[in-house]
Amino acid sequence: MRSTEIKDTEYFPYYKQYINLVSKLPLIEALQLGSEQTHQFFNSIPASKLHYQYDAGKWTPKEILLHLIDTERVFCYRALYFARNENSSIEGFDENIFGANCNANSRDLKDLLHEYKSVREATLTFFKSLTDQDLRKGGKANNNLLSVRAIGFIICGHEIHHRGVIEERYL
Template identity: 45%
Template structure:
């Protein structure tokens, strides 16, 4: 599936910039490429930077990394439900509640990287299992129609968005 195969009716407008962030790409290729980009960035991150926040009240770098992992898990779960034609509406999630409970600052750089790789490998496996019909199936999350395929591109764009912030403000 290409990002251009999505219609605006397959996702909440809030996520439009995430989808634009990845450009015209094939979903599985971008999920795999995103893993390479993330792990390369992690190689550049000094351990001493994990507890750095660029301003008062902002997340630390470790918390941003854990947020990327948590959000991917949630989007992946939504994609599974929609891809399997589950029509039960799914609630949203409050990232600001998740982050303090993530114990990100107690995790080493290696633990964060291992957790990310496990989650991304599961994401690639899940999306590899979807055929075109499953990718187009729509469910409801956070009071908006969302397709399984859109969830995949949102995962990619969400990560790209945060990696840009990391490069600009944390490293």
């Protein structure tokens, strides 16, 4: 399954920006490639930039990495919930509350990258276990329709988006 197979009716229009960033790779390959690229990318950021904020109130690169981790966990939970309980509805989450309470800047980058890798491995294991029928299931998250397969590509695109933001505004 590739991102080009996802129909616009399978996700809230806001997420199109993320899905469009994913190449035409199958989902599992996109998740694997994203893991490698994100790990290399964060390792390449100079230590002097890991706590940098380009403007007051903006996240640091370390906080963005933990945001990616937290968001992947939330989206995988949504995918699990919909795959096991189709047409259900779950609440949204406030990324700013998560960010304000993450303590990323007090953590070592190696530790954050280890957590990232662990979460991505769990994501890969989960998505590999799903059938085509499971991937087509969906529900509502924060009152918006979302399919399981769209969630996988949103995770990939969200990661690409934030790497781009760091490259543009932090480095």
